[in-house]
Amino acid sequence: MTRTHEEVRHPPESQGAELTPVTAARGVEDALKIIAGRWKLVILFHLFGGKVLRFSDLERAIPAISQKMLIQQLRQLEGDGMVRRIIHPQVPPKVEYALTSWGQSLCPALDALLKWGGRRESMAASAQAAEPS
Amino acid sequence: MTRTHEEVRHPPESQGAELTPVTAARGVEDALKIIAGRWKLVILFHLFGGKVLRFSDLERAIPAISQKMLIQQLRQLEGDGMVRRIIHPQVPPKVEYALTSWGQSLCPALDALLKWGGRRESMAASAQAAEPS
Numbered sequence: 001m002t003r004t005h006e007e008v009r010h011p012p013e014s015q016g017a018e019l020t021p022v023t024a025a026r027g028v029e030d031a032l033k034i035i036a037g038r039w040k041l042v043i044l045f046h047l048f049g050g051k052v053l054r055f056s057d058l059e060r061a062i063p064a065i066s067q068k069m070l071i072q073q074l075r076q077l078e079g080d081g082m083v084r085r086i087i088h089p090q091v092p093p094k095v096e097y098a099l100t101s102w103g104q105s106l107c108p109a110l111d112a113l114l115k116w117g118g119r120r121e122s123m124a125a126s127a128q129a130a131e132p133s
Numbered sequence: 134m135t136r137t138h139e140e141v142r143h144p145p146e147s148q149g150a151e152l153t154p155v156t157a158a159r160g161v162e163d164a165l166k167i168i169a170g171r172w173k174l175v176i177l178f179h180l181f182g183g184k185v186l187r188f189s190d191l192e193r194a195i196p197a198i199s200q201k202m203l204i205q206q207l208r209q210l211e212g213d214g215m216v217r218r219i220i221h222p223q224v225p226p227k228v229e230y231a232l233t234s235w236g237q238s239l240c241p242a243l244d245a246l247l248k249w250g251g252r253r254e255s256m257a258a259s260a261q262a263a264e265p266s
Contacts, residue, residue, distance in 0.1 A: 019247075021178035021194070028174055028243050031250035032165065041161055045154035061154070081257050102249075102256040109249050110161050112242035114152075116235075117164035123235040124214050 034080045035106070039065050039073045044082070044099070048107045052086065052098045077103070167213045168239070172198050172206045177215070177232070181240045185219065185231045210236070 019027070035041055039062065046061050047053065053061070058070060065073075074097060077083040082103035088094040152160070168174055172195065179194050180186065186194070191203060198206075207230060210216040215236035221227040 021175055024178045024243075024247060025174035027247045027250050031246045034250075035161075041158035042154055045157045081253065100256075102253060105252065105256070106249050109242060109245035110157075112245050113164045114157060114160045116239050116242050117160050117167075119238065120214065120235060123233075123238070 031109075034082065035110075037073055037076060039069060040077060041110075043070075043073055043077065044103070044106065044110075047083065047097065047099045048104065050098070050104070052096045054094070054096050058097065082106070164242075167215065168243075170206055170209060172202060173210060174243075176203075176206055176210065177236070177239065177243075180216065180230065180232045181237065183231070183237070185229045187227070187229050191230065215239070 035044065042062055042065075043058065046058060055070070055074075058074075059065070059067065062070070074083060074085075078085060081100055083097055084100050084103075086096040086098060088096070168177065175195055175198075176191065179191060188203070188207075191207075192198070192200065195203070207216060211218060214233055216230055217233050217236075219229040219231060221229070
């Protein structure tokens with residue numbers, strides 16, 4: 001195990017202890033950079049839940065994406081440690097895509113974001129109702 | 134309470150039921166649009182925890198931001214229902230900024246993203262250790 005960063009760099013389970021607003025914001029931005037990309041979220045949502053898909057399955061599932069773009073997005077997700085390629089040594093070679101455990105572990109955070117977005121209208125409505133007229 | 138959208142539009146507490154990969158991805162993208170903006174996350178992390186700050190407090194807390202940019206980011210956050218302005222009717226008028234309850238409720242989702250990002254190195258290391266050499 002190598003340590004290339006200062007000790008404060010790695011607060012995995014803390015509730016934001018040691019974090020300042022600036023470092024917290026940067027941490028969130030770094031996380032978001034990994035999923036930024038026109039098709040990455042759609043690809044991830046196809047793979048969440050332990051799904052294992054062939055390239056052609058993904059092509060069929062996301063008809064709007066070009067082959068070139070799908071290759072690029074998968075390579076970036078693989079390079080970032082989100083997606084793993086499973087190569088079956090057979091003829092012709094069979095290649096499948098699945099999430100790494102770290103990739104899979106993003107699911108609850110995205111789910112929380114999704115629910116938060118979904119609460120917008122109901123919370124705005126109740127805030128207005130609570131205001132004195 | 135007004136209903137301007139179709140019924141499926143509003144799954145606040147469901148675990149992604151009724152969602153397809155495409156609609157889930159779009160929901161996350163919509164949520165992320167609200168916090169996209171060079172300084173929005175930093176401003177939010179300054180206001181999380183029920184903090185009430187004056188404009189000058191925020192200026193002091195984020196010295197790198199220009200006054201014009203701070204005004205713009207606060208207006209956008211206010212327009213999106215994240216931040217509320219509290220105007221005290223006194224001379225000179227005192228204006229404070231705080232999160233709406235919906236804005237505050239984003240905190241756990243960002244915290245989950247932050248922790249997920251922080252787990253990257255440890256999970257990659259344990260995955261490599263688990264691989265046959």
